[in-house]
Amino acid sequence: MNFDHLDDSESFVVNPDLRSAVLADGQRRRRRSQHRRLAMSSCTALVLIASIVGFGAWATSRVDRVHVGFSAPPVDLSTAFNVLLIGSDGRSGEPATTDNADAVMVVRIDPTTSRISVLSIPRDLAIEGADGPRVAELLRGTPDHLAETIQRELGIPLSAYVGISFEGLVHIADAFGGLDVAITNDVTDAFSGMDLHATSCIRLNGEQLLAALRSRRPNALTNAGPLADTTSDTGRRERQRALIALLFSQANRLTARPDALDQITAVAIDDLEVDDRIDLTTMMAVAKWFSSTTVDVVVDDLPTEWTTGQNQRRVLVVTPHSSPKITEFTSDAITAPRVAAQNDGVIQPFAACS
């Protein structure tokens, strides 16, 4: 196809005016374009910063907070710190109040050695002596009284408080895809809904984990025949300790999820209650540390003994045997990993996968 007949009969001559007009207009448009790009990038950066700050403020404001007096400096990942951890049997989305607290623990996190030590404190412990209030009584309303008593009487400095519902633990387990656990015996509990078969390794989903954490009256099928656990709360605490230790040690699987930030934020908003001193940045830093570190976890009970007070009330009290355990949480001494002691009569079907 030919379009030559449509050409101009006069040949086109490029004159200097055209060149100078193009260059002048071009320079002006370039400058305008640069200004526009600069303005756009500034606006984008501002919107981005505002979004991040806004999201952080929003997320921080959504997390339930409570005032707790601490004797130790705030959480700092360059040194060891203690956290008061209270597990309650509340539902997800409800405030993790201390009224229905089932598990009271002091968690010592030592980022320098990647070691986590957990000290489980019984609800029936009267920290100040046989006639003093029990832990369960100190927990009415807020954790402030309990934190103050632990710091004053046991000398354990605390840096932070975290309250979490059992369902929150389930959400955390779901956030990293379930909890890998070995089951040593077939074990059932009609009350909590636990029904697990012996296996070298199974990945518990959220519902299975919740049933295991709540189980107070499990029945096991052992080689010696059926066995019922009558230790009630003692046995339950022991199983909870084993499961929580596994939960801590598998937290680094969280990094495998592309939406880890969303998951952590959702758990923090729905299931956590924290002290009013900790900020979102610190929470994220701790979560990041957990997800990128293989931790060595030791969970132990605080050694105590039963006694009777003046009002004929049966309570647990600390003994001279408690001191070495408490010292692990008051000094920077590095303790060797240990196998947690096991109480008689407790059915403990949970262990780490081999």
Next chain:
Amino acid sequence: MALKRVMNETEFDVQFDQLAVIAHRVAFRITGSREESRDITQETLTRAFVHWRKASKYPEPWVAHVAANLAIDQVRRSSRTPAFDPDQIENHEPLAIERLDLVLALNGLPRRQREVIVLRYLADLPEAAVAHELRLSIGSVKKHAFRGLAALRRSLTPTTADPLIPILLEEQ
């Protein structure tokens, strides 16, 4: 950074005349107006200067492409005014009608076919340059050119005895 800019401007300056001729030819073939073609040439070259980093990769097809689009837009704008309606033009020049038919026929083509026809036949660029500018293979350029020409012939087939239409449709 400044050195790079100076080098770019020098490169643009060296190619200025050649690019201006291409832009003017494409614009005139479509609009048929010296005044409009000069404006389109100036606008095309200004855009080439502003976007030289991109345009410098394939300057000739880039300039032809932009000039053709500006020219088609210009004819489309003008055709909306009653003065350019061929039925109402008194003593209208036959070539003006032919140009208007050409723009209407080009507008009726799929985008790729229109781009290939403009660059290959209105700007007289070789197939390789068209392929570079449109990021197509030479085979695809040939395919779009073949289909586009066939469609143009169908649109431009004279319904009345117009001595100029056969010239337009003549194969090289």
